Amino acid sequence: MSSADRELTYSEALHEAVRQEMSRNSDVFVFGLGVDDAKGMYGTTAGLHEEFGTERNFDTPLAEDAMTGVAIGAALAGMRPIHVHQRMDFLLLCMNQLINIAAKASYMYAGACHVPIVVRGIIGRSWGQGAQHSQALHSFFMHVPGIKVVAPTTPHDAKGCLIAAIRDDNPVIFMEHRMLYGNRGVVPENDYEVPFGQARILTSGNDVTIVGVSHMIVECLRAAHVLREAGVSAEVIDPVSLAPLDIDTIAASARKTKHLLVVDTSWTTCGTGSEILAQLVESLGEEGIPKMKRMGYAPTPCPTTRPLEDIYYPSGQTIAEAAHALVRGRDWTAPQIEAREISEFRGPF
Amino acid sequence: MIPGITISKSTLYVVIFWSNAPISSKNISWKLPATHRGKVAEHTDETFYRSLYRIRRVEEEIVRLYPSDRIKSPVHLSIGQESVSVGVCAALSTNDIVFGTYRGHALYLAKGGDLNSMMAELFGKRDGSARGKAGSMHLIDLGAGMMGTSAIVATTIPHAVGYALAIQMRRENRIVAVFFGDGASDEGVFHESMNFAALKKLPILFVCENNGYAIYSPVSDRMPADNFCERAESYRIPSTRVQSGKTTEIRDAAAHAAVAIRKGNGPQFLECLTARWRDHVGPDEDRIWNYRPDSELDDWIARDDVAATASRIDQARRSAIEAEVEREIADAIAFAEASPYPAMEELNEHVFR
Numbered sequence: 001m002s003s004a005d006r007e008l009t010y011s012e013a014l015h016e017a018v019r020q021e022m023s024r025n026s027d028v029f030v031f032g033l034g035v036d037d038a039k040g041m042y043g044t045t046a047g048l049h050e051e052f053g054t055e056r057n058f059d060t061p062l063a064e065d066a067m068t069g070v071a072i073g074a075a076l077a078g079m080r081p082i083h084v085h086q087r088m089d090f091l092l093l094c095m096n097q098l099i100n101i102a103a104k105a106s107y108m109y110a111g112a113c114h115v116p117i118v119v120r121g122i123i124g125r126s127w128g129q130g131a132q133h134s135q136a137l138h139s140f141f142m143h144v145p146g147i148k149v150v151a152p153t154t155p156h157d158a159k160g161c162l163i164a165a166i167r168d169d170n171p172v173i174f175m176e177h178r179m180l181y182g183n184r185g186v187v188p189e190n191d192y193e194v195p196f197g198q199a200r201i202l203t204s205g206n207d208v209t210i211v212g213v214s215h216m217i218v219e220c221l222r223a224a225h226v227l228r229e230a231g232v233s234a235e236v237i238d239p240v241s242l243a244p245l246d247i248d249t250i251a252a253s254a255r256k257t258k259h260l261l262v263v264d265t266s267w268t269t270c271g272t273g274s275e276i277l278a279q280l281v282e283s284l285g286e287e288g289i290p291k292m293k294r295m296g297y298a299p300t301p302c303p304t305t306r307p308l309e310d311i312y313y314p315s316g317q318t319i320a321e322a323a324h325a326l327v328r329g330r331d332w333t334a335p336q337i338e339a340r341e342i343s344e345f346r347g348p349f
Numbered sequence: 350m351i352p353g354i355t356i357s358k359s360t361l362y363v364v365i366f367w368s369n370a371p372i373s374s375k376n377i378s379w380k381l382p383a384t385h386r387g388k389v390a391e392h393t394d395e396t397f398y399r400s401l402y403r404i405r406r407v408e409e410e411i412v413r414l415y416p417s418d419r420i421k422s423p424v425h426l427s428i429g430q431e432s433v434s435v436g437v438c439a440a441l442s443t444n445d446i447v448f449g450t451y452r453g454h455a456l457y458l459a460k461g462g463d464l465n466s467m468m469a470e471l472f473g474k475r476d477g478s479a480r481g482k483a484g485s486m487h488l489i490d491l492g493a494g495m496m497g498t499s500a501i502v503a504t505t506i507p508h509a510v511g512y513a514l515a516i517q518m519r520r521e522n523r524i525v526a527v528f529f530g531d532g533a534s535d536e537g538v539f540h541e542s543m544n545f546a547a548l549k550k551l552p553i554l555f556v557c558e559n560n561g562y563a564i565y566s567p568v569s570d571r572m573p574a575d576n577f578c579e580r581a582e583s584y585r586i587p588s589t590r591v592q593s594g595k596t597t598e599i600r601d602a603a604a605h606a607a608v609a610i611r612k613g614n615g616p617q618f619l620e621c622l623t624a625r626w627r628d629h630v631g632p633d634e635d636r637i638w639n640y641r642p643d644s645e646l647d648d649w650i651a652r653d654d655v656a657a658t659a660s661r662i663d664q665a666r667r668s669a670i671e672a673e674v675e676r677e678i679a680d681a682i683a684f685a686e687a688s689p690y691p692a693m694e695e696l697n698e699h700v701f702r
Contacts, residue, residue, distance in 0.1 A: 077516065
């Protein structure tokens with residue numbers, strides 16, 4: 001295999017991104033509960049303390065509020081901290097610092113200072129993670145000016161977005177989904193940035209535009225596959241970054257297909273789908289609004305028991321059926337599609 | 350009670366007692382080691398008075414201007430609490446960093462923040478320290494080592510710890526002082542921050558300005574014991590309580606702590622008792638809401654350290670200092686008046702860098 005088509009998993013790509021940036025810039029450091037333990041945050045921080053010293057990859061007290069403030073303070077001093085949360089749910093303990101300070105410092109002090117922090121939040125879906133270990137909170141942050149939100153899906157984008165996030169002078173919420181960690185894909189060996197605010201068209205199609213967030217992209221691609229066999233051509237778009245959001249690419253596609261389905265890795269109310277639909281209505285104006293639908297988590301906390309957990313999330317099958325109904329206006333039963341990253345996953349965590 | 354220092358049950362817990370007997374800074378002073386001399390400016394009664402008087406008079410001018418509604422945002426005045434900022438900053442160099450609170454005028458000025466920028470900021474003008482976007486509660490002057498203040502109680506404490514972490518990682522020879530009120534020590538982040546600072550032996554001085562009230566809620570309504578220093582001690586952070594409100598004692602205690610911090614011994618904690626003479630927010634007298642005994646405030650006013658410091662200075666020198674300060678304040682107000690409001694396009698600037 002030549003270096004041009006070298007493949008890495010998503011977690012290997014994240015590890016390489018951090019390692020390259022730590023080598024390049026001594027101001028970059030990593031911290032968070034467990035980043036230097038034997039598991040190394042799904043391998044993404046493994047061994048960094050051995051290579052760069054224990055000052056640059058360190059464990060912390062369970063003090064999410066203060067440790068977020070510590071990241072901000074270090075950033076104010078010119079460092080580039082990466083704060084890692086093994087479950088995104090714990091970001092709720094960081095909200096005061098992230099919303100009241102990180103998002104506002106540049107504005108409140110009229111550019112006198114800035115807060116270049118990266119907050120990695122890992123979504124812990126599957127295997128009974130339940131109500132407090134499976135949440136995706138991106139829409140909370142999308143609401144607030146002054147903070148960027150990215151949710152890369154492919155190993156290529158995981159590496160490029162993390163490098164871009166570390167180099168960004170603003171706070172960046174970096175969303176990871178643990179069901180993506182095993183994904184393999186081509187990842188260039190050099191350090192490169194994937195720019196924020198540019199969506200990716202993953203498959204081209206003419207009948208329906210399907211936008212997916214984070215792991216839901218994987219389910220959308222499965223849906224697109226069975227839709228094609230049913231004669232429906234789907235264009236699957238990965239926004240990659242949610243704030244800033246590339247509405248132009250989505251709008252151009254929806255204008256072409258005249259049907260839009262947004263599948264969020266979260267609840268629909270006030271979510272990414274709501275925002276995309278609202279922006280689309282505003283941007284398409286009199287040209288004609290496509291038929292639109294949102295999908296996302298069931299409007300409940302996440303249940304633990306497997307049969308309920310399975311129907312809590314959209315799947316390739318339910319996404320395909322929803323897209324088909326949008327396009328053809330009638331019910332259709334899609335074949336079941338196995339999501340092996342979910343069906344084969346085992347705990348204990 | 351003999352003025353001086355006693356060591357309490359906890360060997361690290363140093364208490365400086367206040368007494369009615371006149372004491373000078375000679376009674377309790379720690380000489381800075383030679384290696385640190387020259388970095389921290391020398392102070393005399395005159396320099397202290399200049400700083401104290403300047404802060405007091407700026408605040409009084411804000412009180413005078415406030416009814417005109419030219420300052421269209423909340424102000425939390427430092428009148429009565431000047432000695433804490435002046436005393437602690439006298440132990441710091443320009444390179445040292447301070448973090449403070451929304452009651453930040455005294456700290457901003459004591460650390461060397463630009464008065465014109467501050468006044469223009471209060472007026473919401475373009476030449477303000479944050480081009481009118483911050484107001485009184487978010488003052489900043491990076492050139493003076495004055496980091497941005499916050500309106501959310503206790504939020505800047507971990508920032509100071511993070512800044513100290515950066516200093517440690519970069520092997521820099523400077524320290525951070527973070528000022529917060531007794532109310533902030535109710536917050537969980539105060540404890541989390543002290544724990545982490547102690548764990549990493551960070552170069553930071555925690556300064557608790559204990560004015561006894563969180564808005565109008567007394568310490569006794571909020572915690573089982575008035576034991577701020579014990580809280581710090583539980584994290585193995587050496588602590589000092591200065592009860593007098595005297596600038597010189599606060600300076601000496603801060604200087605003593607700063608020497609230990611600069612040696613790499615980790616954080617220190619300083620509790621300074623003080624009193625807020627004005628309302629929690631706005632220009633009114635604090636006693637109008639009848640939530641605190643008059644005698645308590647009268648006692649603090651009777652030993653006002655601005656007046657006490659003035660009394661130690663030759664009258665001619667004192668008049669000269671006051672005249673200079675008055676001119677500077679008048680100029681700052683004129684500067685703020687003359688500065689334009691920001692252009693409308695500025696609404697959308699600085700959201701991101």
